[in-house]
């Protein structure tokens with residue numbers, strides 16, 4: 279177990295170094311940082327001086343090491359656009375995105391998995407067919423369109439839910455949260471639904487396919503032949519065996535939720551990291567872009583690590599720690 | 606337990622017909638077969654691949670996979686019909702009265718659940734005992750099927766067992782609630798040749814000790830000869846011969862059984878001879894009219910193509926062949 283995790287950790291560190299390298303390259307290859315800092319009317323001497331004091335004359339590896347050392351401490355320098363530390367800018371936005379992604383992921387899991395199980399068990403039922411048809415729509419409609427439709431129906435026509443922004447948040451020790459009050463939660467519903475719809479349908483279809491596959495296996499037939507109840511067979515035996523692929527995809531999908539959040543946040547003017555990143559791109563705000571890249575990579579790596587550990591917990595065949603061998 | 610005064614069979618299959626409705630018509634995979642199994646008896650079922658052996662077993666335990674279905678006939682277990690009793694009732698019979706063992710022990714066990722848990726779950730489905738008692742019974746069962754260090758191995762996962770050991774676990778699972786009939790569908794085919802005999806011997810011994818009847822499906826006539834009391838020979842969804850094992854082996858009446866017996870390898874001689882029956886079994890879509898065996902039969906005569914022969918007493922066995930119908934033969938001029 280320990281070696282397994284250590285190996286995973288080492289791989290994660292390599293991934294982070296690679297991403298850090300790309301993020302760092304942004305500074306050198308996308309625009310000239312000096313231009314962004316000193317302004318157009320600066321003299322050549324002033325530029326030279328800035329270059330020296332910022333260490334931009336140092337050899338590349340030295341610069342990268344300095345960047346990495348700071349990045350690890352969360353220091354990505356000043357935002358060109360906002361003139362505040364990048365860490366502060368992101369720190370203000372991070373809770374909004376994390377909560378949005380969290381709510382979307384929970385919705386996708388809590389709805390997608392049961393629907394997948396249902397449609398897998400009732401393969402030919404009328405409800406299953408309807409659900410599958412709807413899910414096709416869910417997969418093929420673009421996110422922004424769904425978002426706009428939802429806004430039209432629930433905000434404009436019905437007036438039930440706010441159409442943009444975070445609304446009333448509650449400050450939990452510096453973490454602005456939408457999740458602890460109903461007023462706050464109302465604001466997160468539409469963006470979260472929009473964001474989760476694609477993953478929800480994907481998850482439902484995946485669970486359904488896996489269920490169908492598992493239900494055909496010999497051990498399910500044998501379980502039925504032993505007289506186990508449908509409940510025990512379907513949920514105790516079959517569902518458990520669909521979990522490994524479901525966890526893999528869920529892990530990957532949380533990653534893409536963060537990516538998709540950029541669009542959703544734009545549609546709903548949700549003040550999260552995605553919106554920050556888009557604005558950063560418009561203004562070539564490289565420190566913010568670099569920090570966003572590193573942070574997203576870090577989240578990916580952490581999720582992957584959790585997925586790996588979950589595998590390990592679910593599938594005994596991975597636990598090759600010598601507690602028993604075939605003979 | 607069954608009433609021993611009137612010698613009612615434990616299982617009675619009457620005119621069973623299993624069909625698959627398809628777009629291009631109905632396929633009849635098991636065509637009007639009848640047989641019985643007595644309490645404690647071992648009935649061997651042999652026949653080439655596709656003869657309908659597995660489907661017969663699945664029909665008995667109510668696990669035909671749709672669109673396959675029992676189209677007509679009756680299955681009577683312990684004096685009561687079980688082919689039309691509804692899900693909950695047949696479920697209670699499964700494992701408890703009628704158990705099933707499948708071909709491949711490597712895939713028969715759930716890989717994510719410990720062997721002990723699969724055993725206790727099965728025990729507690731049919732017997733009202735608490736988890737501790739069930740666990741003790743599980744260990745007892747593992748001991749009984751010859752798994753060493755059962756106390757330790759009960760907590761292990763299937764992948765930690767070898768193929769032969771896994772089939773022992775499967776047998777333990779089948780025996781868990783002390784069923785009266787075990788349908789064993791080629792229980793050793795997937796195993797190493799060196800282990801096959803051990804597993805068959807074990808199954809035979811346990812069923813004898815528990816008085817369990819067995820429907821033993823196999824391709825291996827050697828296993829049948831050693832294990833079965835009676836044997837039924839299937840061809841193209843029909844039973845072509847059935848009778849006491851020694852009679853069927855020594856004095857096979859049906860030409861197909863003859864062919865099968867000749868295909869048993871005779872290792873006593875210097876050279877292993879293995880005569881195969883020419884041709885292959887027909888597919889379900891084009892079963893010949895009359896006797897389904899007629900295109901391959903060395904003794905075929907005109908009438909064989911016209912009508913299907915029924916099982917009739919011939920010597921010590923029953924065979925479905927026009928050769929034994931004197932009036933038909935008399936009418937034949939060849």
Ligand SMILES: Nc1ncnc2c1ncn2[C@@H]1O[C@H](COP(=O)(O)OP(=O)(O)OP(=O)(O)O)[C@@H](O)[C@H]1O
Pocket residue numbers: 625632634652653654655656657658659660661672673889
């Ligand atoms: N779902 C199905 N649809 C159509 N035909 C089927 C289906 N399942 C089985 N059959 C056919 O039914 C026939 C009998 O199958 P069965 O599995 O009972 O044969 P078997 O005697 O057990 O053969 P084997 O020795 O290969 O196990 C075969 O011809 C098979 O092709």
Ligand code: SF4
Pocket residue numbers: 859860861896897898899900902903904905906909914925926927928
């Ligand atoms: S009925 Fe005719 S074809 Fe069929 S086995 Fe007998 S002799 Fe052969």
Ligand SMILES: [Mg+2]
Pocket residue numbers: 658659660790
């Ligand atoms: Mg079979």
